[in-house]
Amino acid sequence: MGSRIEQACVERGLKMTGQRRVIARVLSEAADHPDVEELYRRASALDGRISIATVYRTVRLLEEKGILERRDFGGGRARYEPTEHGHHHHLIDVDTGRVIEFEDPEHERVLKAIAARLGFSIVSHRLQLFGRKLEAAAAPRPSRRRSSEPRADQPAADTDELAR
Amino acid sequence: MGSRIEQACVERGLKMTGQRRVIARVLSEAADHPDVEELYRRASALDGRISIATVYRTVRLLEEKGILERRDFGGGRARYEPTEHGHHHHLIDVDTGRVIEFEDPEHERVLKAIAARLGFSIVSHRLQLFGRKLEAAAAPRPSRRRSSEPRADQPAADTDELAR
DNA sequence: ATAGGTGCAAAGCATTTGCCGCGGT
DNA sequence: ACCGCGGCAAATGCTTTGCACCTAT
Numbered sequence: 001m002g003s004r005i006e007q008a009c010v011e012r013g014l015k016m017t018g019q020r021r022v023i024a025r026v027l028s029e030a031a032d033h034p035d036v037e038e039l040y041r042r043a044s045a046l047d048g049r050i051s052i053a054t055v056y057r058t059v060r061l062l063e064e065k066g067i068l069e070r071r072d073f074g075g076g077r078a079r080y081e082p083t084e085h086g087h088h089h090h091l092i093d094v095d096t097g098r099v100i101e102f103e104d105p106e107h108e109r110v111l112k113a114i115a116a117r118l119g120f121s122i123v124s125h126r127l128q129l130f131g132r133k134l135e136a137a138a139a140p141r142p143s144r145r146r147s148s149e150p151r152a153d154q155p156a157a158d159t160d161e162l163a164r
Numbered sequence: 165m166g167s168r169i170e171q172a173c174v175e176r177g178l179k180m181t182g183q184r185r186v187i188a189r190v191l192s193e194a195a196d197h198p199d200v201e202e203l204y205r206r207a208s209a210l211d212g213r214i215s216i217a218t219v220y221r222t223v224r225l226l227e228e229k230g231i232l233e234r235r236d237f238g239g240g241r242a243r244y245e246p247t248e249h250g251h252h253h254h255l256i257d258v259d260t261g262r263v264i265e266f267e268d269p270e271h272e273r274v275l276k277a278i279a280a281r282l283g284f285s286i287v288s289h290r291l292q293l294f295g296r297k298l299e300a301a302a303a304p305r306p307s308r309r310r311s312s313e314p315r316a317d318q319p320a321a322d323t324d325e326l327a328r
Numbered sequence: 329a330t331a332g333g334t335g336c337a338a339a340g341c342a343t344t345t346g347c348c349g350c351g352g353t
Numbered sequence: 354a355c356c357g358c359g360g361c362a363a364a365t366g367c368t369t370t371g372c373a374c375c376t377a378t
Contacts, residue, residue: 051335120295127291131284
């Protein structure tokens with residue numbers, strides 16, 4: 001049977017081609033937040049007959065269908081993760097690029113209150129913490145510059161980590 | 165005498181050329197979060213002998229000097245605002261692209277606690293709310309696609325608004 | 329059969345940079 | 354005079370697209 005993401009595709013009536021099935025599988029098995037190039041690398045390893053253009057197209061399609069969510073952690077490349085995963089946010093280790101997920105219901109409440117005070121209802125929101133591990137000397141990493149706020153270093157493509 | 169930003173430049177020993185003075189002035193007078201093209205437009209109106217490359221270089225330099233802060237509200241272009249402005253965040257109206265600033269000390273406390281719980285200290289953070297005005301029909305606006313999360317529409321370059 | 333998907337290479341955008349003449353200090 | 358700056362155009366890096374062929378349904 002197909003991967004979790006593949007099923008979501010079928011449910012939405014998407015035509016399931018070979019490459020889509022592979023990409024869907026890669027996404028289903030990803031526990032991190034890969035960027036397009038990384039997805040392409042993993043998919044190619046499984047099939048080889050996939051072009052990066054297709055990955056871009058697929059990833060965009062799935063995002064429009066609400067199956068994927070696009071993230072921007074700075075570094076000028078979009079990264080993706082499957083939807084679901086109840087609301088959570090990201091803490092990016094500025095020294096290693098590692099991404100840690102977390103959630104906090106109280107926090108959500110505060111946000112809703114803030115928005116209400118300004119006369120708005122929240123459609124969505126994004127919260128990213130850029131932090132440094134406590135009491136740990138930092139070995140800085142190279143940087144290329146581009147995009148985003150804290151001008152933090154590039155996130156390493158797959159050093160993500162879950163901390164639900 | 166020079167604009168507020170120009171003084172900050174002098175304090176940091178930057179060579180003050182004609183174009184820098186103009187850009188500094190434009191920035192000092194901006195109450196919104198203009199992107200580079202918009203800055204270029206405003207600066208050109210004042211002087212004409214300024215190239216967009218210079219705006220890019222200047223804006224980057226000022227950011228490195230801590231005089232400016234780069235923002236990414238989605239839409240694939242960086243936007244800038246002068247530093248200072250005690251810590252604040254942004255609420256982007258998804259229907260109009262308008263940006264409203266706000267701050268909330270309690271919120272900051274919650275964040276610090278979250279980070280500590282994960283064993284991190286916060287280097288910086290970003291919080292953006294994408295919301296819709298309460299009880300107001302929405303007239304959606306055109307979109308070009310690219311970058312960032314909520315895939316909200318492009319922020320109009322200057323419909324920002326303050327709400328300290 | 330046929331609407332839609334895919335590969336490839338070219339196009340697009342925002343942003344950066346090499347080169348070289350010019351202008352602050 | 355000297356070193357940094359600005360203009361211009363070419364180069365980048367990520368992402369999208371036009372076109373011709375291919376394939377699920």
